[in-house]
Amino acid sequence: MFVLRSNRDAAQMAIAMIEHGVDPLDQLEAASRSLSDLEKRFAEQPGPETRALPLAPLEGDALLMSLSDIVASVRGAMVAVPDPQLSRKLDELLYSINRLRSAEGDVTHRLVRRELSGIVNDVETSIALIRQDLVRMRDASLQERRAIDQAVLSGGVTGIVIGLFLIFYLSRSISRPIRSAASALRQVGGASTAGREPPAADMMLDLESAIRFVETVIENKERSSRLQRSSSAAHLLATVERQQKRLRVALDALRKPLCLVDEAGRLTDANREFEKLFPDLRVGTLVSTWTGHELLANALLKGGEDEVLEPGDGSLFRVRCHTNPIDNGMIAVFDDLTPGETTQRELERLSMQDSLTGLPNRDNFYSFLDHALKSGTEPVSVFVIDVVAFKNVNTTLGLGAGDELLRQVGERLTQLAGPDCHVARVAGDEFGLVAPSIEQRGGPERFGRNIVHDFARRPITVAGRPLTVRLAVGVVPDLQPDGSLDARIVMRDCEIALETAKKSTSDPFCVYAPEIRIEHQRRQDMERDLREGLVRGEFELHFQPFIDVKRKCVSGFEALVRWNSPTRGHVSPGVFIPIMEETGLIVPLGLFVLRDACRQAARWPGGLTLSINLSPRQFDVGDIVADVRQTLSETKLDPKRLQLEVTESLFLSDGDKVLDILTALRKLGVTISMDDFGTGYSSLGYLSRFPFDKIKIDQSFVRDLSRRENMAIVRAVLGLGASMKLAVIAEGVETVDQMVALEGEGCLEMQGYLFSPPRAAGELAKVLVEVREGFQNGRFEPAPAPVALRA
Ligand code: C2E
Ligand code: CA
Ligand code: CA
Numbered sequence: 001m002f003v004l005r006s007n008r009d010a011a012q013m014a015i016a017m018i019e020h021g022v023d024p025l026d027q028l029e030a031a032s033r034s035l036s037d038l039e040k041r042f043a044e045q046p047g048p049e050t051r052a053l054p055l056a057p058l059e060g061d062a063l064l065m066s067l068s069d070i071v072a073s074v075r076g077a078m079v080a081v082p083d084p085q086l087s088r089k090l091d092e093l094l095y096s097i098n099r100l101r102s103a104e105g106d107v108t109h110r111l112v113r114r115e116l117s118g119i120v121n122d123v124e125t126s127i128a129l130i131r132q133d134l135v136r137m138r139d140a141s142l143q144e145r146r147a148i149d150q151a152v153l154s155g156g157v158t159g160i161v162i163g164l165f166l167i168f169y170l171s172r173s174i175s176r177p178i179r180s181a182a183s184a185l186r187q188v189g190g191a192s193t194a195g196r197e198p199p200a201a202d203m204m205l206d207l208e209s210a211i212r213f214v215e216t217v218i219e220n221k222e223r224s225s226r227l228q229r230s231s232s233a234a235h236l237l238a239t240v241e242r243q244q245k246r247l248r249v250a251l252d253a254l255r256k257p258l259c260l261v262d263e264a265g266r267l268t269d270a271n272r273e274f275e276k277l278f279p280d281l282r283v284g285t286l287v288s289t290w291t292g293h294e295l296l297a298n299a300l301l302k303g304g305e306d307e308v309l310e311p312g313d314g315s316l317f318r319v320r321c322h323t324n325p326i327d328n329g330m331i332a333v334f335d336d337l338t339p340g341e342t343t344q345r346e347l348e349r350l351s352m353q354d355s356l357t358g359l360p361n362r363d364n365f366y367s368f369l370d371h372a373l374k375s376g377t378e379p380v381s382v383f384v385i386d387v388v389a390f391k392n393v394n395t396t397l398g399l400g401a402g403d404e405l406l407r408q409v410g411e412r413l414t415q416l417a418g419p420d421c422h423v424a425r426v427a428g429d430e431f432g433l434v435a436p437s438i439e440q441r442g443g444p445e446r447f448g449r450n451i452v453h454d455f456a457r458r459p460i461t462v463a464g465r466p467l468t469v470r471l472a473v474g475v476v477p478d479l480q481p482d483g484s485l486d487a488r489i490v491m492r493d494c495e496i497a498l499e500t501a502k503k504s505t506s507d508p509f510c511v512y513a514p515e516i517r518i519e520h521q522r523r524q525d526m527e528r529d530l531r532e533g534l535v536r537g538e539f540e541l542h543f544q545p546f547i548d549v550k551r552k553c554v555s556g557f558e559a560l561v562r563w564n565s566p567t568r569g570h571v572s573p574g575v576f577i578p579i580m581e582e583t584g585l586i587v588p589l590g591l592f593v594l595r596d597a598c599r600q601a602a603r604w605p606g607g608l609t610l611s612i613n614l615s616p617r618q619f620d621v622g623d624i625v626a627d628v629r630q631t632l633s634e635t636k637l638d639p640k641r642l643q644l645e646v647t648e649s650l651f652l653s654d655g656d657k658v659l660d661i662l663t664a665l666r667k668l669g670v671t672i673s674m675d676d677f678g679t680g681y682s683s684l685g686y687l688s689r690f691p692f693d694k695i696k697i698d699q700s701f702v703r704d705l706s707r708r709e710n711m712a713i714v715r716a717v718l719g720l721g722a723s724m725k726l727a728v729i730a731e732g733v734e735t736v737d738q739m740v741a742l743e744g745e746g747c748l749e750m751q752g753y754l755f756s757p758p759r760a761a762g763e764l765a766k767v768l769v770e771v772r773e774g775f776q777n778g779r780f781e782p783a784p785a786p787v788a789l790r791a
Helices: 007-020 024-043 057-079 084-102 109-154 157-171 175-189 200-229 233-253 272-277 294-302 341-351 362-375 390-397 399-417 443-457 487-503 514-536 573-583 586-601 624-635 648-652 655-667 683-689 699-703 708-724 736-744 761-776
Strands: 258-261 267-270 307-309 317-324 329-336 380-387 422-427 430-435 460-462 465-467 471-479 509-511 539-548 553-565 569-571 609-613 642-646 671-677 694-697 727-730
Touching: 024 057, 024 109, 057 109, 084 708, 233 267, 258 272, 258 294, 272 329, 294 307, 294 317, 294 329, 362 380, 362 422, 362 430, 362 487, 380 399, 380 443, 380 487, 390 399, 399 422, 399 430, 399 443, 399 460, 430 487, 443 471, 443 509, 471 487, 487 509, 487 514, 514 553, 514 573, 514 586, 539 586, 539 761, 553 573, 553 586, 553 761, 569 573, 573 586, 586 609, 586 624, 609 671, 624 642, 624 655, 648 655, 648 671, 655 671, 683 708, 694 708, 699 708, 708 727
Parallel strands: 471 509, 553 609, 609 642, 642 671, 671 694, 694 727
Antiparallel strands: 258 267, 258 329, 307 317, 317 329, 380 430, 380 471, 422 430, 460 465, 539 553, 553 569
16 A cells, blocks of 8 residues: 555655655664664563553653654654655654653553554554565666666656666665766766766766756757658658748748848848838849849848838838858848837837847737737647746745746746747746647647746756746647637636646646636636625524533534525535635635624633634735634633634645744634644644644544554544643544544544534524433443343
8 A cells, every 4th residue: 555656756755865865764774773672671671560660760761762763763754755645654653652752751661562562563564665665666777777778769858867766766875876876877878987976065966967968868869860760751841841931930020121032142032021111022033133122132132231221112221131151142131210110110019028038928929829820820739837936936035036037937938948939928927838839849748748847857046046946837739720719718728727737736737628618617607606695695604513521511613604505505615615715705704704603602601612714815815813803802702712723734835924823813812723633744743833722633534443543543643632731622423433432542522423413503502402411311322232131
């Protein structure tokens, strides 16, 4: 189950190892060695009578220190393990070790021995799993090596890079593999291996330059093999035709008149502007035969720098002629000197150009695209490329840095796209790209992914800092120009694909398909209905009780919002909450929930608590602290009775800001609870950094307590709660068995369908009675074992 799923995982592990300088196997083996030492120490303890005695203080201290070392090693291993399941396994392991650590004074020899053997087993399993991966990766690596020659010819850069990381991983030490990897790469690329070994500080640079070296070799080989392939006459002809078309597009895109004359003095080419200016001068005619254009003909034949022409329509042009080295002919460019026209044209030019990046602007892009779709001859693919989290650059490094980044992104895109593509800046941090047929570059998907990959791999230096730029890309591929296509519709589809790419957590690249638009439309309809629903007051609160199993009564209620749409009926919060989060509608909805729930709870009897869910967006937009303060003062609800539930996703953005807000909320006297605990990645870190009062064990662990790992997690969370003095509540309790098991582990507060589903506000008094009666009449007790009847 924990076998790393792909070479990509292996490469990721290797990258993590480079970044953090750790090797998971080494780390786990270190943990294993310390553990066997510990086991030995406790195995040698005297007879049964002392086993139940607590450890002596010195022994306890030594145990604590050894466990801290083991924790450090396991943590180290986790850093380099990209596989979430294996990582979760290690997380569990940490829980167990921490549990033993936090038991401190009450530890007996027997307990230590029992816990140690469990931990040793888990460490050994993890080692075995990683080792299994190693063997698999070594085999893959050998295959990869054999495939390298092949890969060089077919451009398999990724294969080589992965191969390199595998070599690196297998060597299991940091400096040696980098050197050997760099030299292996050079060998692959055909370079001599002799030479000095780089000093340690240069190793990463050396490795990087080795990778670049191989890539260059690959590129050269690709180029030469392409040339070989294209040697057939048909292929050559097609290439020539394509080149000619490109030349024509380029010439026509030029806003100055231009023409080419060959050695024999024949007009071989002219752009559209030239044709407009001199409609009577045809391509193919000899310059010497032109009548009425003697001055121009003279300049073209002799070559002149500053000849001024008056074509006869009131305009004034200066012609500049340069020798054309290809056929010893002449290229002539015409500057418009007509009074008033110069500035007009300059303005026109500027209005088509983005002043920050110097790239074509949005209008220019649309007209280019429109032309390509309506009158082009080849299929085109249209890309919209977004710089992910660009806002952060502006806010953290300043607007100047943001501008510089956009300039460099524009340059890199133009350079990667190549001369046959049209790149423009179409919005703040969005670029547009029209690519003609790019089959020879792997088709639109490969072409686009290569761009994303290049940015991810080569940081851009801005304000002296290297920034790794993440791109999101939407593409409408292979559009066959047929006169009916509209640039605006194509761009709209492109933006829809881009939105999907931006939302995805796994793939920043999305190819447009009609289903995406249908889904987009569905979401937009839902968003509109939600917006109207907020105005029309279609939302109401239901409440689900928290149960105090010791006192056998309801301790409080969680407010859960419900939407009763006139057209859609009851819609599950699982469906509409994510859309509200995405669109920001959760902020006004959250304020409604806060106010309405507090208003109702202020009328509840005694010390019943009220729990409400806060979304991360509410920490981003508006002032949640002021909202809570004002609501408490307006409703007169005792702050001690209000619990705010947050999830780990809250800490994905600005952790420091979140910490400040949570601290301010806590100062108001409210309680902060961590919802869905255990479903995120590294919950432990947050617990120590943030001021939580309560943890809610997620229902996924409660659902199947018969699974050993779920029980281990529940146990570890309860142990953690006890040692960190945090209350713990388990949610999703549906059966008496679950309740009994949780209670047996020391869980004193629960929530779930066993006691009650969320109920309308008017039914809460009934819920209090039902729960009390449930305890009295044994509804929450295990069924008695059947009594065997005697014959
Ligand atoms: P949550 O905060 O984890 O809420 C618990 C969910 O589990 C609720 O689903 C509840 O009805 C359900 N549940 C409770 N006991 C059981 C049980 O024994 N078995 C099972 N299978 N499910 C149980 P609900 O009401 O559909 O809410 C879903 C999610 O929507 C909530 O998950 C919460 O994340 C979000 N949500 C609901 N109301 C609000 C709100 O006012 N604001 C915010 N930000 N989110 C809300
Ligand atoms: Ca909740
Ligand atoms: Ca929950």
